[in-house]
Structures are given as C-alpha cells and as structure tokens.
Amino acid sequence: DSGVTQTPKHLITATGQRVTLRCSPRSGDLSVYWYQQSLDQGLQFLIQYYNGEERAKGNILERFSAQQFPDLHSELNLSSLELGDSALYFCASSPTGAGRLTQYFGPGTRLLVL
Amino acid sequence: AQSVTQPDIHITVSEGASLELRCNYSYGATPYLFWYVQSPGQGLQLLLKYFSGDTLVQGIKGFEAEFKRSQSSFNLRKPSVHWSDAAEYFCAVGTTSGTYKYIFGTGTRLKVLA
Numbered sequence: 001d002s003g004v005t006q007t008p009k010h011l012i013t014a015t016g017q018r019v020t021l022r023c024s025p026r027s028g029d030l031s032v033y034w035y036q037q038s039l040d041q042g043l044q045f046l047i048q049y050y051n052g053e054e055r056a057k058g059n060i061l062e063r064f065s066a067q068q069f070p071d072l073h074s075e076l077n078l079s080s081l082e083l084g085d086s087a088l089y090f091c092a093s094s095p096t097g098a099g100r101l102t103q104y105f106g107p108g109t110r111l112l113v114l
Numbered sequence: 115a116q117s118v119t120q121p122d123i124h125i126t127v128s129e130g131a132s133l134e135l136r137c138n139y140s141y142g143a144t145p146y147l148f149w150y151v152q153s154p155g156q157g158l159q160l161l162l163k164y165f166s167g168d169t170l171v172q173g174i175k176g177f178e179a180e181f182k183r184s185q186s187s188f189n190l191r192k193p194s195v196h197w198s199d200a201a202e203y204f205c206a207v208g209t210t211s212g213t214y215k216y217i218f219g220t221g222t223r224l225k226v227l228a
Contacts, residue, residue: 002157033215043204043218056213062212088158101165101208103216105158 004025004106005089012112018079021109023027025093030057033094033103034066038087049074064093081113115143116209117179119217127195128227135222137205138199146208148216149179149187150156153201161203200226 003026004062013019025032034046036059045058049068060066063081068074078085093102119138123180127133139145146165149159162173168183179190188205 002159005137035216042220043216045215045217048213048215056215065135092158100214101164102148102160104160105150107157 002033002104002106004091004093004104006089006106006109007111009107010110010112012114013053013081014114015081015083017081017113018077019081019111021076021089021091021111023076023093023106024075025074025091026095026104029093029095029104030072031093031094031096031100032072034060034074034076035090035092035105036087037090038084041087044089046076068091074094078111083113086111086113116207116211116217118205118207118217118219120203120205120222123220124225125224126225126227128207129197131192133192133199133224135203135205135224137188137190137219138177138206139188139205140186141207141208141209142227146189146210147179148206149173149188149190149210150204150206151175152203152204152221158204161190164226168194195224195226195228197226200224205220 005024007022030051032083033048037043048056066076088108090108092105094103115194117140148163149161155184202221206216
C-alpha cells in the first residue's frame with residue numbers, strides 16, 4: 001500500500017458525460033501527478049499540481065482539467081467523454097526536497113466510456 | 115527527445131529460472147531511473163530506483179538492476195523467479211527538463227510457468 005488513495009475504483013459512463021476522479025496523496029506529500037494508462041498510448045503524464053498550484057502539463061486534453069484543494073487532495077475532471085477516453089487513470093504523489101524524485105502511485109481508477 | 119524503450123513486450127520464464135528485463139533510455143543528462151511493477155488490477159509499485167553512486171541497486175522482492183551509462187541501459191534482474199512475479203513491469207526515467215516528471219516505457223508483461 002503506497003498511501004495514495006483513489007476513488008472510485010471503477011467508473012462506467014456514457015459518451016458525452018462528465019466524471020470526476022479523486023485522489024488523496026500520501027500524508028505530507030505536496031505534489032500530485034495524474035497519468036493515463038491506455039492500451040494504445042501506454043502510461044502518459046497528464047498534469048502535476050504542487051501545493052494547490054498547477055506545475056506542469058503533459059498530454060492532457062482540453063476537455064480534461066484538474067485541481068488540488070487546500071487539504072491537498074486532487075480531482076481530475078473529464079468532460080465530453082469519448083470512447084477513446086476509456087483508460088486507467090493513476091494518481092501519484094511525491095514529497096518535497098530530494099524525495100520529490102520518487103513518485104508513489106495509487107491503485108488507479110478504471111474508466112469505461114460506453 | 116527523451117524516451118524509454120522496453121524492447122520485450124512479453125517474456126515467459128519458468129518458475130525458478132533467472133530473469134532479465136531490458137530497459138534503454140534516451141536522456142541527455144544524468145537520469146533518474148525507476149522500475150515499477152503492476153500486478154493485475156493493481157497500481158504501480160516501486161521496485162527500485164537509481165539516482166547516483168553504486169550502479170547495482172537492490173530493490174524489493176529480490177529484484178536488482180544495473181545502470182550502465184555506456185549502454186544507456188537499466189536492466190532489471192532476478193536470480194530465481196516466483197509464480198507471484200507474474201505482472202507487468204515498467205521502466206521509467208525521471209526527467210528534469212522543464213518540470214520534473216516521469217517518462218515510462220511501454221512495459222514488459224511477464225508470464226511465469228509452473
């Protein structure tokens with residue numbers, strides 16, 4: 001158990017809908033990262049937040065957005081969902097200082113868009 | 115461009131046999147290297163990491179990896195595989211180009227024969 005939690009574990013929805021994925025980082029970790037794992041794209045970095053502020057963006061679609069709240073939990077919002085958005089979405093967290101180089105992953109949320 | 119290559123998509127070994135999973139990276143600076151394991155339906159668990167120093171690093175579950183700068187490789191090894199090692203293994207490089215983030219390889223799926 002990495003200490004990173006994600007809810008829900010599974011999500012089934014329809015095209016055009018909007019969903020919210022939630023992540024709670026390890027206690028004390030200020031950085032949260034979101035990754036998408038799909039069969040055709042592999043593991044792709046989406047976005048990073050640090051202490052409530054966006055730090056970096058990767059291959060994140062404009063239909064997707066994220067935020068990190070004062071209690072450091074983070075939410076990834078996916079809207080106007082398409083079939084191709086079906087994937088496993090991981091959240092990871094890392095501490096500050098030298099420890100920031102290592103990311104600890106949650107169990108993921110499996111999204112199925114029908 | 116920075117990249118990580120795992121040349122073997124699938125590997126099958128017999129229980130008790132030795133294992134080597136290959137990982138090659140392309141990165142201009144000193145890389146921060148990681149191996150993660152993903153069991154079916156699970157998140158990514160950190161096996162080991164290399165930042166500097168001794169090029170042979172020990173990890174959890176009896177795994178080790180050797181950093182070879184001349185070959186741009188970070189291969190994962192285990193002397194005797196157990197059936198519970200069946201999983202998907204991901205090599206990643208932590209890149210400090212811009213904001214720190216991971217670039218993952220495409221993964222190697224390990225099957226263990228009884």
